[in-house]
Amino acid sequence: MEQQASEVILATQAALSQASQLAVQYSFSIVGALLLLILGWTLASALSGWALTGLRHVRGIDETLASFFANVLRYALLLLVFVTVLGQFGVQTASIIAAIGAAGLAIGLALQGTLQNIAAGIMLLVLRPFRVGEYIETSTLSGVVLEIGLFATELKTPDGLYRLAPNSTLWNVPITNFSRMPxxxxxxxxxxxxxxxxxxxxxxxxxxxxxxxxxxxxxxxxxxxxxxxxxxxxxxxxxxxxxxxxxxxxxxxxxxxxxxxxxxxxxxxxxx
CATH class of the missing domain: 3.30.70.100 (Alpha-Beta Plaits)
Known part of the structure; x- marks a missing residue:
């Protein structure tokens, strides 16, 4: 009985010693991860804010487009910080990046139509074939532009109806702008x-x-x-x-x- 009690005490002491070593080892990793998260979050917010301010001063850049690019920059930086934090704990970041890439590809294929509208919305906001308040006409619709979004464009038809047009339907067709020329x-x-x-x-x-x-x-x-x-x-x-x-x-x-x-x-x- 005394020998068994001694073995239990020794095993307990060994477990506590190992636990203390792990705690010391991972405490530095946890502190480093927290510092990285705080620093990364602050840096991402600051850089996206600077980007938004700078884009607002660029002639021809719409407010919606400026906000979109600023948010893309912010979330890209946050994703980089997240992967870096996982690397602090010994996680293989290469496999994480590969998984993120595969997930992004799958999401892109599933949302192909939506992404097409986003791409068309970006091109409409950059090239500006029409602006809010202008009267436009295509082979399928006509009206005064109320708002240009990343996914769709809102119009008011000549007979006072509201129409929501996906951006892809406005980007791939000829557009007549009746208000652009003076x-x-x-x-x-x-x-x-x-x-x-x-x-x-x-x-x-x-x-x-x-x-x-x-x-x-x-x-x-x-x-x-x-x-x-x-x-x-x-x-x-x-x-x-x-x-x-x-x-x-x-x-x-x-x-x-x-x-x-x-x-x-x-x-x-x-x-x-």
Missing amino acids: TRRFELKIGIGYDDDVELAEKIMRGHAEGDRRVLSTPKVETFVSELNDTSVVVGMRYWTQAPDFWPVSREIIRQVRQSLKDNGLKSGPNS
Whole structure:
């Protein structure tokens, strides 16, 4: 019994000694890991903040895009810190990096459509084919841009409806931006009879355009005979306005020209 008690005491002492050695050994690792975490977290936050501030001062960089790049930098640094901390405890970081890479590949394949929208959103924010407040049109949709996000773009249609368009559908198609250029040209074509006075029709049309202060003097208002068809002589007119005045001016001049042609005995009809 005494021999067994001695063996238990010796085993206990050996276990306590080994535990104390392990505690001393890993205490340094734990302290180092905590210091790395604190330092890495602070450094990642500082660098992402500096990156965000710097990107905000770069011309053409959208706020959403600046925040995205700053967050990517921050989480990349935090991931590096996490791998480094695991290395402090003897974990094979090469296998961790390989596992992270495999997981990233699997996630990328699973979220292929989403990542495509993100890539398209980044390109839209960098190249800026349209901005918030501009009216755009594609083969499938049209509307005023409300917000450009990383995944989708919000629009308000001409009839007042809300539409959410995935960015990939806006990046891979031709886009017509009706608000980007400061001026626009309007072309009016009206058919008159073969017996009507073409010069009088041109004078009437030109007079209404030149008499509107919203019509630009340069380039000058241009009138011409556009074509001759079976039923009428098509008289055309071109003039330029500021982009916001395009629709109000065109509608008013169409109404005025039609009434003036009627008052002067010129019959306006189909232009083709």
